Amino acid sequence: MNCIEYIENFLSAHADGELSPGELRDAEQHLRQCLGCRGRLDDERALKSLVRQHIEMRAMPAAMRQQLLDALDRAASEDESASDAGAPAQPAHRLLKRRAAWVPLAVAAMLAIVFAVARRFESNQSAPTEASAPVRNPDFDIAIAALDRFQRGFAPNVPSDSAAALSAAYARAKMPDFIWNFGASGFKLAGGRLEKLDDGRKATYTLYRGAQNSILCTRFRNGGAAPPANPAKTLSNHRFYRYRGYSVCYTRLPDGGFVCILASRISLDRMVQAVKIALK
Ligand SMILES: [Zn+2]
Structure with a gap:
């Protein structure tokens, strides 16, 4: 594996801990001999954790989370049909995350989508969200x-x-x-x-x-x-x-x-x- 292969196909999923055992072995083998990619992996993890802090995906209501993933899928498939038609059939949000070159763009797009979806989700809710626990003061x-x-x-x-x-x-x-x-x-x-x-x-x-x-x-x-x-x-x-x-x-x-x-x-x-x- 060379740097381009690692960055394009593995880096993002690696930072997310989503590599299969075989992929992980290959990735780690490359990192052992490549200081540059080790640095990229650190940056990627820091960026992702920053994004996580701001969005708290896990705290999202399930319905909203699904809407977000659907929106990501739609965005990715539009992009796929625009660029290369012969793309592998993977879940698009995973594919998006794995495209390292897209990361800053993908993060920006994700944030935009999250906020758009959040707004739509909120306006769909007729009752105020009493269910969410009040922040303790x-x-x-x-x-x-x-x-x-x-x-x-x-x-x-x-x-x-x-x-x-x-x-x-x-x-x-x-x-x-x-x-x-x-x-x-x-x-x-x-x-x-x-x-x-x-x-x-x-x-x-x-x-x-x-x-x-x-x-x-x-x-x-x-x-x-x-x-x-x-x-x-x-x-x-x-x-x-x-x-x-x-x-x-x-x-x-x-x-x-x-x-x-x-x-x-x-x-x-x-x-x-x-x-x-x-x-x-
Ligand atoms: Zn490398």
């Missing part, structure tokens, strides 16, 4: 864990007799001191706590109790986690999410780099309303 998880804990038992550890007293206590601790008024929405201030997160950051928890559910306001210095994309609703700088069965309102506070996270079991619509009223 560490900040939201902190707020939700605290809400669950305080649902079982809550005792303020800073002066909480009034909103003004609580606000002053937070200010003394150099924490954001805005206290929500959810009174018109049926929630009463139950009090506040000053605690530390596992990593030592200070956090305040302010609990508002309703007839059935509570709203917890959690604040701490932003640890660098970005809020998830695509909030279900946005109200000026407040972003609302449905997250793990909870309603969450995320706000990055303008000064001091704090985040404010409201978490509750009430519906998202109800939370949006409560925030709207409180901001009036």
Whole structure:
């Protein structure tokens, strides 16, 4: 086997681990004596892994994956009939991958097709894709864990007799001191706590109790986690999410780099309303 044979017929499938045992033996024999092709194989693998990271083929829904492979087959057979008619009858997407000379082009074409197919697939879906698990957000998880804990038992550890007293206590601790008024929405201030997160950051928890559910306001210095994309609703700088069965309102506070996270079991619509009223 020479370099051209290796590059044209083996390189891409080799990088994919798709060579038969016999082909693999031949390929390895060539690589043992050819530094150039060894380098190409490394590049090919790096490129493929980069592409994989961006597309995550395996995470694709089966139907979409099939559409993609069909599209690749169609693209390849058009190309085959245009160039050489006597091509071997292989699955076209495998053939495509094996044509080393096409790789950068094939990658570009693949990405274009993936995105086209993804768009078509999404527009075909009538229901929103609730099935896909939400991306976990560490900040939201902190707020939700605290809400669950305080649902079982809550005792303020800073002066909480009034909103003004609580606000002053937070200010003394150099924490954001805005206290929500959810009174018109049926929630009463139950009090506040000053605690530390596992990593030592200070956090305040302010609990508002309703007839059935509570709203917890959690604040701490932003640890660098970005809020998830695509909030279900946005109200000026407040972003609302449905997250793990909870309603969450995320706000990055303008000064001091704090985040404010409201978490509750009430519906998202109800939370949006409560925030709207409180901001009036
Ligand atoms: Zn070579």
